[in-house]
Amino acid sequence: MALGKTIAFLGAGNMAEALVKGLLRAGTASPEEIVCTVRRPARADELRKRYGVRTLTDNREAAALADVLVLSVKPQVMGRLLDEIAPAVDPAKLVISIAAGVPIALMERKLSRGVRIVRTMPNTPALVGAGATALARGEHATDADLEAARALFAAVGLTVVVEEPLLDACTGLSGSGPAYVFLIIEALSDAGVKVGLPRYTAQALAAQTVLGSAQLLIETGEHPGRLKDQVTSPGGTAIAGLHTLEAGGLRTTLMDAVEAATHRARELGQKFLASED
Numbered sequence: 001m002a003l004g005k006t007i008a009f010l011g012a013g014n015m016a017e018a019l020v021k022g023l024l025r026a027g028t029a030s031p032e033e034i035v036c037t038v039r040r041p042a043r044a045d046e047l048r049k050r051y052g053v054r055t056l057t058d059n060r061e062a063a064a065l066a067d068v069l070v071l072s073v074k075p076q077v078m079g080r081l082l083d084e085i086a087p088a089v090d091p092a093k094l095v096i097s098i099a100a101g102v103p104i105a106l107m108e109r110k111l112s113r114g115v116r117i118v119r120t121m122p123n124t125p126a127l128v129g130a131g132a133t134a135l136a137r138g139e140h141a142t143d144a145d146l147e148a149a150r151a152l153f154a155a156v157g158l159t160v161v162v163e164e165p166l167l168d169a170c171t172g173l174s175g176s177g178p179a180y181v182f183l184i185i186e187a188l189s190d191a192g193v194k195v196g197l198p199r200y201t202a203q204a205l206a207a208q209t210v211l212g213s214a215q216l217l218i219e220t221g222e223h224p225g226r227l228k229d230q231v232t233s234p235g236g237t238a239i240a241g242l243h244t245l246e247a248g249g250l251r252t253t254l255m256d257a258v259e260a261a262t263h264r265a266r267e268l269g270q271k272f273l274a275s276e277d
């Protein structure tokens, strides 16, 4: 891998698997350089068969042998995980968290003095190299640490560096965003079926329309409003559809959704805090 290091995913669930698959797919890491910790033997078998990576059930053992630790458990489990690995973590290791809401200061408090932490918010399209990851550095992480973490996530998509307080907003927008987009694609597919298209055709057209529109926006750098106007003829079909979306409050609904998810990320951080008192 580009970092030339062993990387441990502690708590290898959905998001960790997306990253593992994305890193292997990009050739950034080889299976021998990846260790995943799991709770169930069946999950270990699954990961070994699919990716040829090493699996362990002991988080501390994995933390001791790896150079880079990716903390991939749910926020509610993070306190326990940090207690478990603390004796094996020292400032020689780089710790990367992908957990929603859990503040760097709290992780620093649980781990040894001077530990180098980069907190991130990735998303599942990393699985196909089209992820979006926001990263923020902790007090003891160096420029090189931030760059190393960025390189890791850059192998599976877009990266942006933000100040830590903005990570919850990134969780509400891009971390949770794939769920919104899948819902939208599913709804568009249903709509296609409603107006007479076969299901497969409707879904293929819906997904490609979302992909193509995003690609057009990114590649041209045009304002989305201008691109929308190019689809919208006077008295035509698109304006009839747009009118219905505006009447249904689509913009406000999406803004409310991102805000709700951002608040929930903050709440998860607070819960973590409360469970530590």
Ligand SMILES: NC(=O)C1=CN([C@@H]2O[C@H](COP(=O)(O)OP(=O)(O)OC[C@H]3O[C@@H](n4cnc5c(N)ncnc54)[C@H](O)[C@@H]3O)[C@@H](O)[C@H]2O)C=CC1
Binding pocket: 010, 011, 012, 013, 014, 015, 016, 037, 038, 039, 040, 059, 072, 073, 074, 075, 077, 080, 081, 098, 099, 100, 121, 122, 123, 124, 175, 176
């Ligand atoms: N799923 C997503 O789209 C995204 C998730 N995240 C973050 O990633 C983290 C994981 O989320 P998911 O992958 O969705 O959850 P998940 O439930 O699929 O994965 C968590 C994994 O940790 C394992 N686990 C639990 N306790 C453990 C322990 N003590 N030792 C080892 N393994 C343990 C579970 O068995 C499970 O496989 C969360 O903190 C979440 O906020 C971040 C960005 C996007």
Ligand SMILES: O=C(O)[C@@H]1CCC=N1
Binding pocket: 100, 171, 175, 176
């Ligand atoms: O729903 C969740 O908690 C995770 C965090 C970001 C996306 N999914």
